[in-house]
Amino acid sequence: MQTTLTDAEARDLRALVAQMIPASTTYKVPGADDDLIFTDILRSLERDTDDVRAALKHLATMSGGSFAGLPADRRAEVAATFKDQGGAPLFALNRVVLLCYYRDDRVMRSLGQEPRSPFPKGHVVEQGDWSLLDPVKKRAPIYRKVP
Amino acid sequence: MNDKVDVLIIGSGASGAAVAWSLADTKMRILCLEQGDWVKPTDYPSNGRDWEARLFSDFAINPNRRARETDYPINDANSQIKVVNFNGVGGSTIMYTAHYPRLHPSDFKVKTLDGVADDWPIDYQTLEPFFAENDRMTGVSGLAGDPAYPAKQPPMPPIPLGKSGQRFGKAMNNLGWHWWPSDTSIATVDYEGRGRCLNLGHCTPGCAQGAKASTDITYWPLALRAGVELRTRARVREITVDNNGMATGVVYYDADGKEQFQAAEMVIVACNGVGTPRLMLNSQSGKFPNGIANSSGLVGKNLMFHPYAFTYGYVDEPLDGNHGPPLCLWSHEFYETDKARDFVRGYIFQFGRGMGSIVEAINSTAAGRLPWGEDHHKVYRGLLNHRIYLAGICEDLPEEHNRVTLDPVLKDSDGIPAPKIDYTLGDNSRKMLEHAHSRAEEILKEAGAHTVFREHVPNSGWHLLGTARMGTDAERSVVNEWGRCHDVKNLFIVDGSIWVTSGGVNPTSTIQALALYIADAIKQRLSNATLFE
Ligand SMILES: Cc1cc2nc3c(=O)[nH]c(=O)nc-3n(C[C@H](O)[C@H](O)[C@H](O)COP(=O)(O)OP(=O)(O)OC[C@H]3O[C@@H](n4cnc5c(N)ncnc54)[C@H](O)[C@@H]3O)c2cc1C
Ligand code: SF4
Numbered sequence: 190m191q192t193t194l195t196d197a198e199a200r201d202l203r204a205l206v207a208q209m210i211p212a213s214t215t216y217k218v219p220g221a222d223d224d225l226i227f228t229d230i231l232r233s234l235e236r237d238t239d240d241v242r243a244a245l246k247h248l249a250t251m252s253g254g255s256f257a258g259l260p261a262d263r264r265a266e267v268a269a270t271f272k273d274q275g276g277a278p279l280f281a282l283n284r285v286v287l288l289c290y291y292r293d294d295r296v297m298r299s300l301g302q303e304p305r306s307p308f309p310k311g312h313v314v315e316q317g318d319w320s321l322l323d324p325v326k327k328r329a330p331i332y333r334k335v336p
Numbered sequence: 337m338n339d340k341v342d343v344l345i346i347g348s349g350a351s352g353a354a355v356a357w358s359l360a361d362t363k364m365r366i367l368c369l370e371q372g373d374w375v376k377p378t379d380y381p382s383n384g385r386d387w388e389a390r391l392f393s394d395f396a397i398n399p400n401r402r403a404r405e406t407d408y409p410i411n412d413a414n415s416q417i418k419v420v421n422f423n424g425v426g427g428s429t430i431m432y433t434a435h436y437p438r439l440h441p442s443d444f445k446v447k448t449l450d451g452v453a454d455d456w457p458i459d460y461q462t463l464e465p466f467f468a469e470n471d472r473m474t475g476v477s478g479l480a481g482d483p484a485y486p487a488k489q490p491p492m493p494p495i496p497l498g499k500s501g502q503r504f505g506k507a508m509n510n511l512g513w514h515w516w517p518s519d520t521s522i523a524t525v526d527y528e529g530r531g532r533c534l535n536l537g538h539c540t541p542g543c544a545q546g547a548k549a550s551t552d553i554t555y556w557p558l559a560l561r562a563g564v565e566l567r568t569r570a571r572v573r574e575i576t577v578d579n580n581g582m583a584t585g586v587v588y589y590d591a592d593g594k595e596q597f598q599a600a601e602m603v604i605v606a607c608n609g610v611g612t613p614r615l616m617l618n619s620q621s622g623k624f625p626n627g628i629a630n631s632s633g634l635v636g637k638n639l640m641f642h643p644y645a646f647t648y649g650y651v652d653e654p655l656d657g658n659h660g661p662p663l664c665l666w667s668h669e670f671y672e673t674d675k676a677r678d679f680v681r682g683y684i685f686q687f688g689r690g691m692g693s694i695v696e697a698i699n700s701t702a703a704g705r706l707p708w709g710e711d712h713h714k715v716y717r718g719l720l721n722h723r724i725y726l727a728g729i730c731e732d733l734p735e736e737h738n739r740v741t742l743d744p745v746l747k748d749s750d751g752i753p754a755p756k757i758d759y760t761l762g763d764n765s766r767k768m769l770e771h772a773h774s775r776a777e778e779i780l781k782e783a784g785a786h787t788v789f790r791e792h793v794p795n796s797g798w799h800l801l802g803t804a805r806m807g808t809d810a811e812r813s814v815v816n817e818w819g820r821c822h823d824v825k826n827l828f829i830v831d832g833s834i835w836v837t838s839g840g841v842n843p844t845s846t847i848q849a850l851a852l853y854i855a856d857a858i859k860q861r862l863s864n865a866t867l868f869e
Contacts, residue, residue, distance in 0.1 A: 314496045
């Protein structure tokens with residue numbers, strides 16, 4: 190198994206992830222093709238490498254050789270078709286992209302989330318109004334009696 | 337050559353830990369063999385920024401995906417529900433979500449009450465003291481007074497309702513349906529040296545704080561202090577027998593892959609509803625050509641999961657997201673048989689909070705909700721932290737064609753044949769799933785969800801039951817009413833395999849109470865020298 194992508198595969202992948210999650214000025218977030226995020230994606234292919242390569246092969250075939258080399262409007266068209274036809278390998282590819290994108294500090298901040306590990310600070314969850322239980326407390330036992 | 341031990345336990349999970357601790361006061365020489373490792377608190381994903389990502393790699397719940405050296409592969413191609421587990425000290429409690437209901441009294445009498453399956457040879461009352469002891473040892477939080485159960489007293493207060501819990505509570509009140517804060521095996525206050533829950537919200541792949549009661553931090557420290565030995569990286573290939581059909585010990589592979597023999601006066605199997613039948617079927621001999629203690633032919637048969645009616649929706653207001661333990665409430669409204677329905681038996685609902693940002697994105701992409709391109713960001717912001725969910729844990733009836741066998745080709749890294757699962761949903765389960773999804777949709781709408789979805793979750797084979805069932809008739813069961821194999825008088829089974837029926841609740845509380853009950857039965861019979869009669 191080859192553990193890294195070829196240059197051509199990496200170029201196609203970068204062009205594809207830019208279609209998936211483009212940068213947005215409205216939300217002040219980078220796209221998934223941003224340098225930091227894309228480096229994280231390449232580093233995180235791990236046990237999905239085979240699937241990602243299979244997906245990219247399919248994409249290259251659909252593109253007549255190189256997806257990254259297509260004109261922008263044609264890239265959007267091919268990406269849309271690929272989204273429907275990519276199957277399990279594309280699902281694996283998409284998963285790696287999402288798990289790198291949604292841990293980027295800038296993206297987390299834009300979502301109002303603190304960019305940190307859950308431990309040790311944890312979070313606060315409100316106790317809530319326990320009097321909501323009052324009507325249930327009034328119910329007779331609902332479990333079935335056994336002989 | 338290893339010295340002979342009095343008691344050899346195989347598997348250190350929910351049941352193995354409980355039985356080891358209970359037997360420790362006999363001062364017998366007790367050894368537990370566990371194929372996996374200890375997990376250090378610092379190993380858990382919630383210590384790092386990649387906490388969600390690791391759910392898809394070294395902390396994946398499906399062992400075929402996780403594929404650690406300590407895992408064994410499972411051929412699940414012919415099963416709509418895939419087996420999930422963890423192999424290490426603490427077993428699957430390392431990865432469980434700590435929802436901790438007990439079986440109901442009616443679950444032990446399904447044949448009498450509903451004319452299906454079989455009654456258990458024991459009842460709720462027999463287990464009651466062991467439930468209480470296990471609640472104390474495990475550290476259970478909850479609220480006394482639930483009308484769905486006979487009286488019980490969880491030792492700690494319940495986990496907070498949060499925004500999502502309150503929404504569900506109001507919705508259930510409007511519908512007039514039962515709900516209650518769940519019993520959970522999560523410390524809500526500092527408990528027996530364990531820190532309280534910090535609402536990390538990532539309980540399933542292990543709790544870095546130690547608030548979630550996995551048995552490596554509950555039973556095991558006490559059992560070890562009392563003299564029990566726990567040997568890790570010891571994968572048992574087979575249980576051996578002598579000419580009289582008594583177990584003599586086990587053959588296992590150590591950390592270096594070297595074959596070892598361990599002799600024992602008695603053997604207790606605690607490898608879970610898949611690992612146990614696999615080991616028994618692999619234990620073939622002249623005396624037991626079809627696997628040890630399998631004269632009934634039932635080892636591996638009657639596999640029960642809990643078909644999982646996962647249903648969720650999105651509301652306008654942002655809620656708790658993934659903060660806090662995910663499972664906070666239950667409803668037993670649809671638990672008991674209702675003759676007006678087209679199925680027998682029933683299910684609980686477990687109510688959950690939201691998802692982490694990555695799981696929400698992956699899940700919503702898979703469901704076709706989250707688009708590529710410009711709209712991605714806008715749509716995503718309407719999903720993250722807006723989700724609420726609930727799931728029906730449906731009772732699965734025992735059916736012999738649902739089974740664990742040995743795969744003719746697939747093997748683990750030590751060359752031991754792997755289990756193969758054949759499982760199809762029964763008619764009763766299918767109807768129950770439909771009922772649960774429909775009621776769940778009503779609840780979600782009442783709770784303000786503007787859109788609702790139902791989903792089949794393949795990786796929901798977390799409850800593994802029934803594959804070496806308990807009974808008084810040796811032709812219709814594998815173990816007797818106190819866990820001893822009918823065919824081998826010094827061989828016991830204490831894990832979920834021995835369940836006669838599945839009930840409609842998460843099983844671990846009852847699995848552990850049963851393990852304590854069997855340990856108690858062993859101790860009583862040791863004291864009057866009738867254990868092997
Ligand atoms: C993701 C997930 C979520 C869950 N959530 C809940 C929940 O919320 N509530 C609930 O009640 N239950 C839940 N469960 C189920 C719960 O974890 C199990 O019911 C419980 O752990 C089963 O206990 P056991 O003793 O039967 O087996 P396990 O705890 O699985 O322990 C079996 C042990 O045996 C070892 N073993 C197996 N074969 C061998 C061998 N040949 N040699 C040596 N060692 C061996 C394994 O490595 C393992 O450590 C969940 C499980 C998972 C995976
Ligand atoms: S929510 Fe509580 S129990 Fe769950 S991982 Fe966090 S601290 Fe542990």
